[in-house]
Amino acid sequence: MLANDRFLRACLGQKTDRTPLWLMRQAGRYLPEYNATRAKAGSFLGLAKNPAYATEVTLQPLDRYPLDAAILFSDILTIPDAMGLGLQFAAGEGPSFTHPLRTEEAVKNLRPADLHQLQYVFDAVAQIRKSLIQHGKQRVPLIGFSGSPWTLACYMIDGSGSDDFRHAKTMMFNRPDLLKHILDINVQSVAAYLTEQLRSGAQALMIFDTWGGLLPDGWYQEISLASMRKVIDQLPQELNGQKVPIIIFTKGGGLWLDDMAESGADVIGLDWTMSVAKARARLVEKNKSIALQGNLDPLALFANPEQIEAQAKKILDGLNKAPALKADLHPLDAHIFNLGHGISQFTNPDSVTVLAKTVIEYSEYLRKA
Amino acid sequence: MLANDRFLRACLGQKTDRTPLWLMRQAGRYLPEYNATRAKAGSFLGLAKNPAYATEVTLQPLDRYPLDAAILFSDILTIPDAMGLGLQFAAGEGPSFTHPLRTEEAVKNLRPADLHQLQYVFDAVAQIRKSLIQHGKQRVPLIGFSGSPWTLACYMIDGSGSDDFRHAKTMMFNRPDLLKHILDINVQSVAAYLTEQLRSGAQALMIFDTWGGLLPDGWYQEISLASMRKVIDQLPQELNGQKVPIIIFTKGGGLWLDDMAESGADVIGLDWTMSVAKARARLVEKNKSIALQGNLDPLALFANPEQIEAQAKKILDGLNKAPALKADLHPLDAHIFNLGHGISQFTNPDSVTVLAKTVIEYSEYLRKA
Numbered sequence: 001m002l003a004n005d006r007f008l009r010a011c012l013g014q015k016t017d018r019t020p021l022w023l024m025r026q027a028g029r030y031l032p033e034y035n036a037t038r039a040k041a042g043s044f045l046g047l048a049k050n051p052a053y054a055t056e057v058t059l060q061p062l063d064r065y066p067l068d069a070a071i072l073f074s075d076i077l078t079i080p081d082a083m084g085l086g087l088q089f090a091a092g093e094g095p096s097f098t099h100p101l102r103t104e105e106a107v108k109n110l111r112p113a114d115l116h117q118l119q120y121v122f123d124a125v126a127q128i129r130k131s132l133i134q135h136g137k138q139r140v141p142l143i144g145f146s147g148s149p150w151t152l153a154c155y156m157i158d159g160s161g162s163d164d165f166r167h168a169k170t171m172m173f174n175r176p177d178l179l180k181h182i183l184d185i186n187v188q189s190v191a192a193y194l195t196e197q198l199r200s201g202a203q204a205l206m207i208f209d210t211w212g213g214l215l216p217d218g219w220y221q222e223i224s225l226a227s228m229r230k231v232i233d234q235l236p237q238e239l240n241g242q243k244v245p246i247i248i249f250t251k252g253g254g255l256w257l258d259d260m261a262e263s264g265a266d267v268i269g270l271d272w273t274m275s276v277a278k279a280r281a282r283l284v285e286k287n288k289s290i291a292l293q294g295n296l297d298p299l300a301l302f303a304n305p306e307q308i309e310a311q312a313k314k315i316l317d318g319l320n321k322a323p324a325l326k327a328d329l330h331p332l333d334a335h336i337f338n339l340g341h342g343i344s345q346f347t348n349p350d351s352v353t354v355l356a357k358t359v360i361e362y363s364e365y366l367r368k369a
Numbered sequence: 370m371l372a373n374d375r376f377l378r379a380c381l382g383q384k385t386d387r388t389p390l391w392l393m394r395q396a397g398r399y400l401p402e403y404n405a406t407r408a409k410a411g412s413f414l415g416l417a418k419n420p421a422y423a424t425e426v427t428l429q430p431l432d433r434y435p436l437d438a439a440i441l442f443s444d445i446l447t448i449p450d451a452m453g454l455g456l457q458f459a460a461g462e463g464p465s466f467t468h469p470l471r472t473e474e475a476v477k478n479l480r481p482a483d484l485h486q487l488q489y490v491f492d493a494v495a496q497i498r499k500s501l502i503q504h505g506k507q508r509v510p511l512i513g514f515s516g517s518p519w520t521l522a523c524y525m526i527d528g529s530g531s532d533d534f535r536h537a538k539t540m541m542f543n544r545p546d547l548l549k550h551i552l553d554i555n556v557q558s559v560a561a562y563l564t565e566q567l568r569s570g571a572q573a574l575m576i577f578d579t580w581g582g583l584l585p586d587g588w589y590q591e592i593s594l595a596s597m598r599k600v601i602d603q604l605p606q607e608l609n610g611q612k613v614p615i616i617i618f619t620k621g622g623g624l625w626l627d628d629m630a631e632s633g634a635d636v637i638g639l640d641w642t643m644s645v646a647k648a649r650a651r652l653v654e655k656n657k658s659i660a661l662q663g664n665l666d667p668l669a670l671f672a673n674p675e676q677i678e679a680q681a682k683k684i685l686d687g688l689n690k691a692p693a694l695k696a697d698l699h700p701l702d703a704h705i706f707n708l709g710h711g712i713s714q715f716t717n718p719d720s721v722t723v724l725a726k727t728v729i730e731y732s733e734y735l736r737k738a
Contacts, residue, residue: 163532166668166715173672173680213621216641216666216709218683252582255623255643272585274624297585299535303542311542314587340585346535 003137007069011204011245011267011291013325013334019316019363020068021356022143024249025342026061027073031349033060044089048075054124055131062132062139064349065356068336069140069204070132072197074121076147076208079189080156082113100159102167107178113189115196122200129201144202146194148209148248149186149231150224156182165214172223183227191234198239206247206269207231213252221259224250232264247293251341254279261288270294272340277318280331284323291325295340301351302344308351312337312358320366330367337363372506376438380573380614380636380660382694382703388685388732389437390725391512393618394711395430396442400718402429413458417444423493424500431501431508433718434725437705438509438573439501441566443490445516445577448558449525451482469528471536476547482558484565491569498570513571515563517578517617518555518600519593525551534583541592552596560603567608575616575638576600582621590628593619601633616662620710623648630657639663641709646687649700653692660694664709670720671713677720681706681727689735699736706732 002008006020028034037057041047048054058073077095081087086098101107125144132138147155155161157168157179172179194205212224228248238244247267253260254274261268261283270279272295279292300311316332325334337359343352371377375389397403406426410416417423427442446464450456455467470476494513501507516524524530526537526548541548563574581593597617607613616636622629623643630637630652639648641664648661669680685701694703706728712721 164668164713166671166713169666169668170671173666173669173676213642216664216669217623217644217647220642252621252642254586273582273589273621275586278586295585297538297542299533299538300542300585302535302539307542344533344535 001137002141003134004068004140007336008141008204008245010334010336011247012243013266013289013291013329015329015333017364018367019332019335019337019359021337021359022067022069022071023061023339023343023352026065026067026071027057028343029345030343030347031060031064033064044075045087048073048078049120051120051124051127055127058124058128059131061352065352066360067140067356069143070128071143071206072121072125072128072145072202074124074145076145076151076210077155078118078121079113079146079152079186079193082115082117083110083156083185083189085156094161095155096160097156100167101157101182102159104175104178107181110182110185112185113193115192118193118196121193122196125197125200125202141203142201143204143206143247144194144197145206145208146190148207148212148224148250149183149190149227150215151209151211152186152190153179153182154211154214165211169214172219179223183223187227187230187234191231194231194235198236198244203239203242204245204247205235206249207265209248209250209253212250217255220250220253220256225256225259225263228265229263249293257282258286258288261286261290265290267291267293267336269338270340272297275318276315276335277322280319280322280325280335284325289325291334291336293336293338295338296355298339298341298344298347301339301347301355305351305354308354309358312355313362316359316362316366332363332367370506371510372503373437373509376705377510377573377614379703379705380616381612382635382658382660382698384698384702386733387736388701388704388706388728390706390728391436391438391440392430392708392712392721393440395436395440396426397712398714399712399716400429400433402433413444414456417442417447418489420489420493420496424496427493427497428500430721434721435729436509436725438512439497440512440575441490441494441497441514441571443493443514445514445520445579446524447487447490448482448515448521448555448562451484451486452479452525452554452558454525463530464524465529466525469536470526470551471528473544473547476550479551479554481554482562484561487562487565490562491565494566494569494571510572511570512573512575512616513563513566514575514577515559517576517581517593517619518552518559518596519584520578520580521555521559522548522551523580523583534580538583541588548592552592556596556599556603560600563600563604567605567613572608572611573614573616574604575618576634578617578619578622581619586624589619589622589625594625594628594632597634598632618662626651627655627657630655630659634659636660636662636705638707639709641666644687645684645704646691649688649691649694649704653694658694660703660705662705662707664707665724667708667710667713667716670708670716670724672720674720674723677723678727681724682731685728685731685735701732701735
């Protein structure tokens with residue numbers, strides 16, 4: 001029994017009393033309590049691989065802010081790690097793999113992720129789900145997630161973060177057969193991973209396609225979007241008689257809105273370059289019943305409280321003037337407020353308080369006006 | 370007298386026998402002869418600030434490849450340098466400023482660039498223009514350029530390259546009055562700088578808006594595009610009775626095509642996320658007579674020759690099926706082939722030979738077919 005089902009209702013295109021809100025990377029380094037837990041865990045991987053710590057940090061932002069969803073604390077690179085690529089986080093640097101896929105032999109030897117090695121993730125999901133219960137009710141729904149097959153391939157081939165993922169894209173142009181082999185394995189692994197998160201207690205799923213926006217038009221559709229669609233096709237449509245909402249988020253994907261609307265997802269996440277109001281108008285024009293999530297620029301949280309309030313209201317005011325997704329809905333329905341990308345580690349935690357208060361009060365006010 | 374005016378004709382929406390081609394950053398580190406000149410010059414700034422060396426490297430790619438335009442070798446940060454911000458290139462790192470605009474006082478004290486300090490740029494333009502003469506004719510036209518007012522502001526405020534230009538965007542959200550002050554000064558300086566490049570011999574101008582794509586929808590139009598429009602409004606429309614073509618290029622700007630078409634520019638440069646064919650169709654539908662430039666993914670040059678050829682043909686085939694810009698033109702007219710961003714330093718120079726041959730032969734073949 002959910003005490004707050006606004007997030008799930010908005011994802012499924014149902015009426016809500018106000019706009020639900022959560023933030024990508026809401027459990028993160030901008031919170032002193034997160035840094036304290038991370039210090040206890042000794043390292044990022046020590047934190048992510050320990051279900052008790054993962055549960056602790058997942059709940060921290062919910063205790064501080066009136067958010068409408070929890071999201072599993074984990075890393076998108078757990079899957080390639082469970083494929084044997086050897087994930088490591090060197091101090092002061094980003095993640096990297098000991099065995100990136102740089103040769104034909106390495107690609108041919110790639111095997112799907114061993115789900116047993118990911119048991120710590122499923123244990124975390126189950127433990128978070130239990131810990132969300134308060135006074136006999138679950139406070140908010142729990143979102144599970146994965147990186148997209150293409151985004152995982154970027155890290156698997158280049159071996160670490162990059163601004164152009166040169167090796168992955170060279171393989172795409174030069175040896176599309178090898179990239180296809182990797183994507184097929186990633187599709188299979190991501191689908192199995194997300195399905196197991198659902199079985200363990202996740203109530204919605206999000207696919208993070210962080211690097212889809214690096215692809216040329218045409219390639220995005222064939223490479224990243226098509227493989228996300230294959231994942232979605234393999235996921236259970238329902239769990240215990242409930243439809244499971246699926247969110248896809250391609251950073252820099254605003255140009256491909258029409259294509260994303262055909263992915264089988266229930267919600268499209270937008271970064272801040274594409275207006276939520278324009279996206280809604282376009283989807284309604286094309287008769288696509290799909291909800292939207294986003295899209296305040298994370299750096300808007302670096303402004304003073306008055307400006308944070310103004311920027312959040314601007315998004316809500318814009319959408320309020322756009323058409324409703326369906327005849328029986330308010331224009332603000334079927335929208336989940338979020339940032340357009342993960343919250344910056346340099347954010348003042350008090351800025352999130354201002355944002356939450358604004359979204360909650362103003363989205364309720366506009367619905368009554 | 371120009372031996373080859375294809376580039377200018379395509380910019381101005383006139384018929385050409387084949388598609389003209391040049392490459393952003395065509396004089397660069399992927400060329401051994403460039404590296405040799407740079408070694409002689411001692412440093413990047415030593416190269417950029419010496420008109421003889423700048424002329425030498427500008428001409429190098431023309432001697433190696435059948436390109437249809439030369440572009441001034443310089444750096445977009447020359448303007449803030451001439452405002453007194455103190456440009457430096459530390460070994461192995463990107464450019465940075467000794468005096469970034471981090472305080473209200475620093476912003477208020479900012480003065481327009483001293484054009485006398487930029488005389489080395491104008492001297493280079495004049496010298497390149499002269500050196501382009503062969504057998505009494507100018508081989509190809511010379512493009513002058515500047516960073517956009519917003520892109521310059523990004524570096525001026527953050528003080529160096531960044532993946533999010535956190536300080537610039539914080540100022541934008543928090544103190545829009547200070548950012549406006551900087552943009553006004555940048556508009557004035559960019560317009561004066563480009564005008565002086567024209568007087569010195571540039572025959573077309575390009576404004577590089579490398580970081581416009583970081584802006585939220587709405588802000589892009591108000592901040593970056595509006596300031597580019599102000600620059601264009603201040604430029605001479607003609608030089609010696611000839612219309613001077615102006616190209617604007619916002620990386621990640623595909624979503625804002627309709628807005629860019631209102632900038633006063635003659636050509637819109639596209640990165641690889643927006644199909645040239647779709648952009649053409651959209652502009653024709655909206656009755657906007659504006660040429661397009663782009664947009665092969667620079668990393669496609671890392672593929673084998675057959676794949677490079679296939680990717681270049683794909684762009685031409687796509688545009689060939691799109692509507693012509695005007696009734697008397699071929700669909701391939703009013704398009705300048707280029708990359709969607711600067712060529713990578715890791716490119717094999719032979720790959721550019723393959724690309725040039727493909728664009729030249731195939732764009733001529735399609736026009737005759």
